[in-house]
Amino acid sequence: MAQINIAEKEITVKIVYYGPGMSGKTTNLLYVHQKISKNTITDMVSIATEGDRTLYFDFLPIETDIIPGFKAKFQLYTVPGQVQYDATRNLVLNGADGVVFVADSQWSRQKDNVESFENLKENLAKQGFTINDIPYVLEYNKRDIEDTARVEYMDYLLNREEFKVPTFESIATEGKGVFDVLNAICRMVVAKILKDVKR
Amino acid sequence: MILDQLENGHIVLTADYIYNQVPIELVNFISAEQGRDLQQLELMIPLADVMKQVSPSLIAAHMPKDQEDSHWASEAAAIGSEVTFEESNIDKKTKEKEEQ
Numbered sequence: 359m360a361q362i363n364i365a366e367k368e369i370t371v372k373i374v375y376y377g378p379g380m381s382g383k384t385t386n387l388l389y390v391h392q393k394i395s396k397n398t399i400t401d402m403v404s405i406a407t408e409g410d411r412t413l414y415f416d417f418l419p420i421e422t423d424i425i426p427g428f429k430a431k432f433q434l435y436t437v438p439g440q441v442q443y444d445a446t447r448n449l450v451l452n453g454a455d456g457v458v459f460v461a462d463s464q465w466s467r468q469k470d471n472v473e474s475f476e477n478l479k480e481n482l483a484k485q486g487f488t489i490n491d492i493p494y495v496l497e498y499n500k501r502d503i504e505d506t507a508r509v510e511y512m513d514y515l516l517n518r519e520e521f522k523v524p525t526f527e528s529i530a531t532e533g534k535g536v537f538d539v540l541n542a543i544c545r546m547v548v549a550k551i552l553k554d555v556k557r
Numbered sequence: 558m559i560l561d562q563l564e565n566g567h568i569v570l571t572a573d574y575i576y577n578q579v580p581i582e583l584v585n586f587i588s589a590e591q592g593r594d595l596q597q598l599e600l601m602i603p604l605a606d607v608m609k610q611v612s613p614s615l616i617a618a619h620m621p622k623d624q625e626d627s628h629w630a631s632e633a634a635a636i637g638s639e640v641t642f643e644e645s646n647i648d649k650k651t652k653e654k655e656e657q
Contacts, residue, residue: 393644420642465605468566493629511608514616515566521627537644544642545633553632 379439572598
């Protein structure tokens with residue numbers, strides 16, 4: 359959960375990009391890294407295999423002074439999407455304040471989306487949470503590819519929990535929707551922190 | 558049976574089920590990779606082809622009726638532009654500082 363340093367007037371927030379392998383999680387972070395102000399960002403750490411698959415995680419810290427008097431540091435992580443790296447996903451997900459679920463819009467990947475979303479819920483459960491306890495958004499990526507699943511069907515697969523969450527269509531390779539997703543999840547997480555602080 | 562599986566993101570029918578629907582001479586499931594048990598033989602149905610024939614209203618009808626909007630999303634709307642990262646190579650707050 360968010361770390362609040364009163365002395366330094368600094369809030370550190372962890373946002374995790376989750377989803378099946380090759381859905382575009384790392385592409386999201388790379389685009390943010392390329393396009394965001396150099397004043398608000400430090401280097402991106404990425405540990406990938408030869409085939410450009412995320413092996414451990416990607417890490418991108420960005421910051422802004424969003425809360426009066428406080429600097430907020432958003433730490434963006436991705437998890438490896440491949441099924442066999444569940445232990446790593448669990449580790450990266452630990453302490454997350456918000457999640458971006460990056461789904462692949464291709465018809466052939468809908469099963470993987472469903473399984474990855476179930477895996478997210480299972481890993482949250484291991485940490486004592488439900489999907490409803492944490493702010494999250496759904497990003498339907500690769501909308502430029504021909505023969506993508508209808509948004510209504512992807513909602514049917516992924517957005518049927520107790521609370522209907524914001525969804526975004528994206529083409530991460532071109533940056534379309536990437537910042538809309540980033541801003542939405544950052545705002546939701548900040549809203550939750552402000553509410554928690556007031557309690 | 559197909560509609561029951563739509564929420565899985567893939568559709569699989571057993572040979573046993575298919576043979577109950579269509580004449581056996583029209584379907585040949587027997588492959589080297591699978592056994593001969595009709596209840597085990599499976600046929601993956603192209604999801605896209607099925608969904609193109611399913612009315613969007615049918616999907617809408619199967620969405621939860623009592624679903625509420627995410628309360629964090631509605632509360633986030635209130636803080637709006639206070640949290641904004643822009644992709645113009647400079648974020649809003651930095652831009653404001655530079656303008657000052």
